[in-house]
Amino acid sequence: MIASVAQPFRAALVAACALAAVACGTPPSPQAIASTGPVFTPARATLGEAARDFFRIRPTATQPIPFPHKTHIAKGLTCTDYCHESATKGPVAGLPSVKTCMICHDAIATDKPLIQQITNLQKSGRDLAWQRVYGYPNESHVRFNHAPHIRANVECSTCHGPIAEQTVAERNVNLTMGFCVNCHRQKNAPNDCLTCHF
Amino acid sequence: MQRRDFIKLTAITGTTTALASCGNPEHQLIRFIPDDELVPGVAEWKPSVCPLCAAGCGLTVRVMEADAEVVRNGEHGLVKIAAAKKLEGQPDHPINQGGLCVRGQAAIQLTYHPDRITGPLKRSGARGSGEWKPVTWDEAIAELVSQLDGIAGEPTELTCLARPRRSRRLELMTAFLRGFGAQAPLPFEVFDDNVLRRANAISFGREQLPTYDLARSRYVIGFGADFLGTWNSPVAQNAGYGAMRQGHPQTRGTFVQVEARMSLTGASADEWVPIKPGTEGVLALGLAHVILANKLRPDTAARAGGAIDGWSGGLSPYSPADVEKITGVAAKRIERLARELVEHGPAVAIVGGAPLAHTNGLFTALAVNALNGLLGAVGQPGGLSFMPQPASSSPEPPRAEPARERDSFLPPTKVLLIDGVNPVFGSRKALKARDAVLAVPFIVSFSSFIDDTSILADLILPDHSFLESWTDSLPESGAAVAVVNVSAPVMRPLHNTRATPDVLIEVAGKLKKPIALPWKTFDEMLKASMPEAAWTAAQKNGFASEKDGLKANPESRIPTTARPAMYEAPQFDGDANTYPFHFLPYASQALYDGSLAHLPWLQELPDPLTSAMWSSWVEINPATAARLNIEQGDVVEITSTQGSVRASAMIFPGIAPDVIAMPVGQGHESFTRYADKRGVNPIAILAPVAETGTGGWAWAATRVRIARVGDPDGSLIMFAGELREHPHEHETR
Numbered sequence: 003m004i005a006s007v008a009q010p011f012r013a014a015l016v017a018a019c020a021l022a023a024v025a026c027g028t029p030p031s032p033q034a035i036a037s038t039g040p041v042f043t044p045a046r047a048t049l050g051e052a053a054r055d056f057f058r059i060r061p062t063a064t065q066p067i068p069f070p071h072k073t074h075i076a077k078g079l080t081c082t083d084y085c086h087e088s089a090t091k092g093p094v095a096g097l098p099s100v101k102t103c104m105i106c107h108d109a110i111a112t113d114k115p116l117i118q119q120i121t122n123l124q125k126s127g128r129d130l131a132w133q134r135v136y137g138y139p140n141e142s143h144v145r146f147n148h149a150p151h152i153r154a155n156v157e158c159s160t161c162h163g164p165i166a167e168q169t170v171a172e173r174n175v176n177l178t179m180g181f182c183v184n185c186h187r188q189k190n191a192p193n194d195c196l197t198c199h200f
Numbered sequence: 201m202q203r204r205d206f207i208k209l210t211a212i213t214g215t216t217t218a219l220a221s222c223g224n225p226e227h228q229l230i231r232f233i234p235d236d237e238l239v240p241g242v243a244e245w246k247p248s249v250c251p252l253c254a255a256g257c258g259l260t261v262r263v264m265e266a267d268a269e270v271v272r273n274g275e276h277g278l279v280k281i282a283a284a285k286k287l288e289g290q291p292d293h294p295i296n297q298g299g300l301c302v303r304g305q306a307a308i309q310l311t312y313h314p315d316r317i318t319g320p321l322k323r324s325g326a327r328g329s330g331e332w333k334p335v336t337w338d339e340a341i342a343e344l345v346s347q348l349d350g351i352a353g354e355p356t357e358l359t360c361l362a363r364p365r366r367s368r369r370l371e372l373m374t375a376f377l378r379g380f381g382a383q384a385p386l387p388f389e390v391f392d393d394n395v396l397r398r399a400n401a402i403s404f405g406r407e408q409l410p411t412y413d414l415a416r417s418r419y420v421i422g423f424g425a426d427f428l429g430t431w432n433s434p435v436a437q438n439a440g441y442g443a444m445r446q447g448h449p450q451t452r453g454t455f456v457q458v459e460a461r462m463s464l465t466g467a468s469a470d471e472w473v474p475i476k477p478g479t480e481g482v483l484a485l486g487l488a489h490v491i492l493a494n495k496l497r498p499d500t501a502a503r504a505g506g507a508i509d510g511w512s513g514g515l516s517p518y519s520p521a522d523v524e525k526i527t528g529v530a531a532k533r534i535e536r537l538a539r540e541l542v543e544h545g546p547a548v549a550i551v552g553g554a555p556l557a558h559t560n561g562l563f564t565a566l567a568v569n570a571l572n573g574l575l576g577a578v579g580q581p582g583g584l585s586f587m588p589q590p591a592s593s594s595p596e597p598p599r600a601e602p603a604r605e606r607d608s609f610l611p612p613t614k615v616l617l618i619d620g621v622n623p624v625f626g627s628r629k630a631l632k633a634r635d636a637v638l639a640v641p642f643i644v645s646f647s648s649f650i651d652d653t654s655i656l657a658d659l660i661l662p663d664h665s666f667l668e669s670w671t672d673s674l675p676e677s678g679a680a681v682a683v684v685n686v687s688a689p690v691m692r693p694l695h696n697t698r699a700t701p702d703v704l705i706e707v708a709g710k711l712k713k714p715i716a717l718p719w720k721t722f723d724e725m726l727k728a729s730m731p732e733a734a735w736t737a738a739q740k741n742g743f744a745s746e747k748d749g750l751k752a753n754p755e756s757r758i759p760t761t762a763r764p765a766m767y768e769a770p771q772f773d774g775d776a777n778t779y780p781f782h783f784l785p786y787a788s789q790a791l792y793d794g795s796l797a798h799l800p801w802l803q804e805l806p807d808p809l810t811s812a813m814w815s816s817w818v819e820i821n822p823a824t825a826a827r828l829n830i831e832q833g834d835v836v837e838i839t840s841t842q843g844s845v846r847a848s849a850m851i852f853p854g855i856a857p858d859v860i861a862m863p864v865g866q867g868h869e870s871f872t873r874y875a876d877k878r879g880v881n882p883i884a885i886l887a888p889v890a891e892t893g894t895g896g897w898a899w900a901a902t903r904v905r906i907a908r909v910g911d912p913d914g915s916l917i918m919f920a921g922e923l924r925e926h927p928h929e930h931e932t933r
Binding site for chain 2: 091094099100101130
């Protein structure tokens with residue numbers, strides 16, 4: 003009797019330990035990324051990554067500089083003026099390169115330490131390594147195109163929350179399928195599966 | 201607590217601990233400032249030119265934003281680039297008309313290949329060891345310049361090997377070599393079609409491959425030419441063939457293929473006529489005999505017939521009964537085919553490939569040309585014609601010279617430049633190409649990959665991929681109008697490579713005795729080579745044709761000097777008793793002549809007839825296999841007078857009982873991770889037999905024996921099951 007209880011118990015323990023060991027590996031080195039790069043696979047690189055994905059645990063984005071959205075919007079800039087102008091032209095809103103910052107900050111607020119930081123960055127040939135706050139991984143089999151939404155005058159804040167009140171962008175809206183479908187119903191936008199899943 | 205709950209809890213706790221104990225999983229790489237201005241997610245289509253074969257199909261390339269991993273100032277990081285993502289046929293191109301063959305589709309892998317050479321390399325170990333030391337471009341060019349300065353007193357010691365495909369690039373190389381005092385580049389091509397060019401010069405006054413108007417043909421008879429697969433301008437011919445079969449509401453054109461081994465083209469035919477290798481020309485004259493004897497066409501119709509002995513006398517030695525004895529094709533069938541050819545015109549005959557690689561290849565080509573003349577197919581709708589060629593503005597390119605059997609592979613050489621060819625792989629053993637290359641004191645390769653030949657180089661100056669550089673070609677066939685392909689780079693170079701024409705221009709200026717080339721860059725040369733309007737059109741479309749103001753050469757007449765050709769039985773290397781089988785190497789649908797074996801998409805492409813992939817195989821008739829106790833997949837040894845190779849047996853119903861066939865393409869000693877030491881190379885055992893009329897290499901004139909040496913060793917990889925044969929469906933009509 004004791005043996006029969008111990009058997010599944012031990013198995014579960016071994017599985018849990020193995021999971022812990024795999025999930026806890028050090029982040030892959032750039033070389034390791036390079037070697038997995040050219041091959042597309044829907045599989046996750048580690049069991050930990052798969053588990054996080056399954057439980058919808060998203061890492062909080064860490065931005066290279068604490069970009070104050072609030073300040074820029076208060077100055078009268080709109081989202082699509084320079085920084086996310088691709089949103090009006092195509093599917094992806096895009097994250098601005100340091101070149102975009104320097105269009106204005108070549109002359110404006112050049113004495114601020116953050117601005118000096120990005121000026122130096124540009125001088126060294128480096129770009130701002132922004133991290134995405136919104137967006138879907140490839141595997142979620144859904145596509146989103148910004149341009150038609152902008153043409154339909156959907157406010158940016160509808161999907162992205164009150165960015166005008168935020169410094170660094172935060173993910174306040176949970177973009178589930180229900181969220182999309184509700185809005186599409188209200189606005190009489192197409193609800194065919196192939197509108198988004200193609 | 202229940203036992204079950206306890207176990208569940210343990211598992212959940214373990215998982216949660218595993219997740220909680222990990223930090224931020226995002227791995228951050230440095231980002232560099234991009235050079236391109238891009239709208240993310242939006243594709244741009246840019247023109248380009250397919251570089252894989254001589255057909256010269258136009259491409260459109262989908263270019264989109266991508267992240268590239270690069271090293272800048274010694275730092276590893278990411279940068280956004282405009283990257284080519286997909287190749288398609290250019291819809292307006294006069295040759296491919298929007299089509300693109302499977303090899304062309306895979307050409308994108310040339311750019312992103314993981315084993316591309318990423319910068320100039322200097323040999324650091326013994327020759328062939330594959331040990332290299334990265335050097336800077338300045339060092340590499342200085343090295344080449346000093347080597348060339350070293351032989352300035354004996355300029356003919358500089359030799360260049362290149363593909364003899366017409367292009368401005370080849371003209372620039374020629375100008376460089378002539379300026380130095382050396383010979384024009386030595387052409388190297390495995391399947392070179394020079395016999396057909398020579399025959400066309402004799403029959404029609406054009407030393408050129410023909411263009412077929414298949415769309416308007418009603419009856420096509422092919423002699424060994426794999427024109428829907430790998431031969432001549434396959435995409436153009438496929439488009440025409442499709443129109444012939446399905447483009448006319450009332451009539452479906454008829455197609456008959458004559459060959460000893462069923463090719464992809466033969467598999468599409470209404471009627472497949474097996475024939476003894478090397479006797480295809482006799483069948484063509486047999487058909488002509490029936491037409492002449494029955495006065496189905498006036499014999500004056502065939503000017504080309506003058507090149508055939510006995511033409512004016514009605515070809516009396518080629519009666520159907522005589523032809524049956526020589527070719528093995530039934531006399532009744534010959535009579536019927538001849539009548540069909542005349543009754544169901546416009547008809548055209550196509551010859552190419554193995555029939556012209558016998559000792560009597562020129563005779564075969566002339567015989568088919570004469571048949572075409574008799575059928576009234578020359579220069580007529582539904583027949584064959586010759587594509588007008590653009591006027592040359594710079595030094596004459598090397599003529600596709602009949603490659604005379606040379607005593608040695610290379611002339612006396614101290615510095616060898618190798619551009620886009622792999623002669624160590626592609627030439628028969630008897631030529632000792634490897635030894636000849638090794639004997640050269642200094643070898644420079646412009647290759648993007650370490651292959652069987654470039655591994656012997658002392659210096660590798662890697663070229664850009666075709667998508668990263670100015671690319672051009674001057675197609676010889678496939679359209680009714682003159683076409684020049686010129687395209688600008690569609691993306692920035694991924695690696696530290698340089699365009700070979702620009703490297704040559706730079707070297708020319710740095711020599712002690714500089715070569716005066718009239719251009720500062722390759723694109724300047726391309727621009728100077730065509731009228732302004734054509735240049736503008738080429739920028740937009742990737743090609744210019746006559747309607748863009750391109751000027752074509754007036755038709756040049758080549759004097760016909762040859763005495764009338766007479767049938768001589770083909771000669772084969774190897775005694776028929778010891779070596780009872782004809783050996784037929786053929787261009788692989790995927791790997792072509794082996795130059796594409798490094799592209800994994802093509803390696804994994806199942807051969808359309810056998811479904812084999814990633815491997816070498818030997819095609820053998822089921823009856824022959826049964827007689828020799830050979831079963832599917834068994835390891836067999838093919839032996840010629842030149843040596844032997846081992847590969848897996850493929851029991852193949854579409855082959856004559858006395859013929860053994862093998863695809864060319866595998867068997868590289870060195871050619872990236874995908875082709876290294878994979879399969880075997882049939883070229884290695886081909887005999888040095890010459891085509892008698894031109895001196896070219898008769899690569900189909902080798903005899904072999906075959907023996908089973910072992911059970912299946914797992915090297916034959918097939919996508920699908922066995923090849924079925926339905927004998928009742930193809931009884932001789």
